[in-house]
Amino acid sequence: MASAVPMASMARPFAVEDMSDTVRTRGMDWSQVEKTVDADQADIAAVRQLATVSEAEAEEMLATAGPGVLGALLRLAAVPTSPQSELVSYLLVIFADTVARMGREQLSEAACQLQAGLLAAEGIGAPPPDLVTGDGTPPAADDPQVLAAATAAAARPPSDLGSRTFPLLPAGVDSPVYGPLLRILARADVSDPKAFFVVSKVLEVIKALARAPLPIGVTQLADLLAWAHNQTVSSMQRASSSASASASTSAASRVLASADATVSTMSGSSSFLEPAVGLLQTLLRYNSVRQEFWARPRAFDAILSLIVPESLQFQLIYQALNVLWLLSYSADIAAEMPSRGPVIPLLMRVLKRVRKENEKVFRMAIGVVINLVDRGQLGSAIVEVGMVKYGKTLLAHAWKDADMIERIEALLDSLRVHEEDLSTFGQYKEEVLSGLLTWSPVHKSEAFWRININKFEWEEWRLLRVLIQLISSSQDPLILAVAAHDLGEFVRIHPAGKRILTSLEGKDALMALMTHADESVREHALVAVQKMLVKNYSFTTQ
Structure with a gap:
């Protein structure tokens, strides 16, 4: 799996990492903090020690007192003050450095233990039903270490991206660790240039906790998704508004105008779009979160609007493609x-x-295509846009990544069966348009109808119109029987088949055949009409 990429440094008043270095170098007047900040002096002392000791001493401190250090950082960052204050900026830099320094396992154990202790202090000690100790009993409410171990064990996701689930706290319980960070996020002012830095550092911490993963409250997860949703949608709206002035120009000019508008929106310091997409790259590793995201259609539209290859903003395109790639690990989402x-x-x-310009972006796009074929069962649709022909030209390209040829070859191999399906449908289409129907194998092939049913939409149901014309005018019993059968199969397989065929006046034409002199014609017409009248014809025939 590709790892999440750091945010691109674009035309902003400062780059995030440069500002982080500046904040670290400037340091903090701890004596002033002790005098003016209404916080536990022990917390101030712990954070001060962490910020001033050597790298080796900091690692030892985290190894022996990780939950305590994380708790001190969290409580100080939550002290009521402006999210853009120097103290908050400094604490968030130290916080982000700390979670980055801790390995995933260490962070998971320390954060889960901290959360369990905080919940126990609030009198919330009962774990989720699936968190149990070794003997099958829930950990005691006053035993945060046992609860933390059970929570951390349950939090570790399976390796398959298609089945990972973000661990949630019991209904009605909010995470005391995510909570203060979400409040800083909610208070950040998009109109303040410094807010971008604060938001970026908060999200660094949240993403590290989510990757651990630290269980989160149901409402809090919804709030995180809503925040990312709002940032991407509002940026899309600003880009669309900026591009609307080009409505009278050529299509190519409008595409470039839209790209320029998107880049302009991205580059402004008053946009949280970039960190919002980065947050999605972390959260969408979990299938349960992907389903929540998919329920927000406008958020998906906003991600698509970022994929503008003409803009040459390859970092942003890569991140948006990575969102599609993660979404495509859920088979139902990929298919839709x-x-x-x-x-x-x-x-x-x-x-x-x-x-030729960016092999990393190309690789991610190929990854999305592979998932759409393998998980979304969209091979035929991808063949139709010319992927097989284009893929063959790609095999001659000199790739930097040695395995790129293998990936392209594997994709082409998986598309060959779909290419054959399309070839079969092409033969069927020629047969119908010729008006000379016979009992060729495709007419009674269940696989043919299920694979190709959506292709009947071609030219506003032209094939259906021809079949209806044939059963209304042909004198050949063979043609009449085959056409009636095919119309019945369309009704049986297509979700809206009955409504579509009725709107084309196919039902009346079929009913007229039920009194035909030929027994075979009458039989196939009767069966076709039955398929129209019965909601689940396959069930009634068993």
Whole structure:
């Protein structure tokens, strides 16, 4: 799995890492903090020690007192003050450095132990039903270490991205660790240039905790997704508004105008778009979060609007593609993507545009295509946009990554069966349009109908119109029987088949055949009408 990438440093008043270095170098007047900040002196002393000792001493401190150190950082960062204050900025830099210094296992254990202790202090000691000790009993409410160990064990996700689930606290319980960080996030003022730095550092900490993963409250997870949703959608709206003035120009000019507007929106210091996409890259590693995100259609639209290869903003395009890649690990979401937007044509545009300019972006786009084929069962749709032909030209390209050829070859191999399916449908289409129907194998092939049912939408149901025309005008019993059968199969397989065929006046034409002189024609017409009248024909025939 590709790891999350750091945010691109774009045209901002400062780059995040440069500002972090500045904050570290400036340090903090701890004597002044002790006098003016209404906080536990022990917490101030712990953070002061962490910030001033050597790297080796800091690591030893975290190894022996990790939960205590994280708790001190959390409580100080939560002290009521402006989110853009120097103290908050400094504490968040130290906090982000600390969670980065701790390994995933160490952070998971320390954060879960801290959370369990805080919950126990609030009288919330009962763990979720699936968290139990070795003997099958829930840990005691006053035993935070046991509860922390059980929570950490349950939090570790399976390796498959398709089945990971973000661990949630019991309904109605909020995480006392995420809580203060979410409040800083909510108070950050998008109009303040310094807020971008604060938001970036808060999200560094939240993402590290989510990757651990530290269990979160149900409402808090929804709030995080809502925040990312709002930032991406509002940025898309600003970009669309900026590009609307180009409505009278050519299509190519409008695409570039939209790209320029998107880049302009990204580059402004008053936009949290970039960190919001970075947050999604972390949260969407979990299938349960992907389902929550997918329930927000406008958020998906906003991600698609960021994939503008003409903009040459490769870092942003990569991050947006990474969001699609993560979403595509849920098979149901992958299958539905084309119904939400022009995902497949957009991927082809990216592949053709960035092949020479940015191999990292190309690799991510190929990864999305592979998932759409393997998990979304969209091989036929991808074949239709010319991926097989284009893929063959890619094999001759000199790639820096040695395994790129293997990935492309594997993709082409998986597409061959879909190419054959399309070839079969092409033969069927020629047969119907010729009007000379026979009992060729495809007519009674269950696989043919299920694989190709959506292709009947071609030219506003032209094939259905031809079949209806045939059963209304042909004198050949063979043609009449085959056409009636095919219309019945369409009704049986297509979710809206009955409504579509009725709107094309196919039902009346079929009913007229039920009194035909030929027994075979009558039989197939009767069965087709039954398929229209019965909600689940397959069930009634068993």
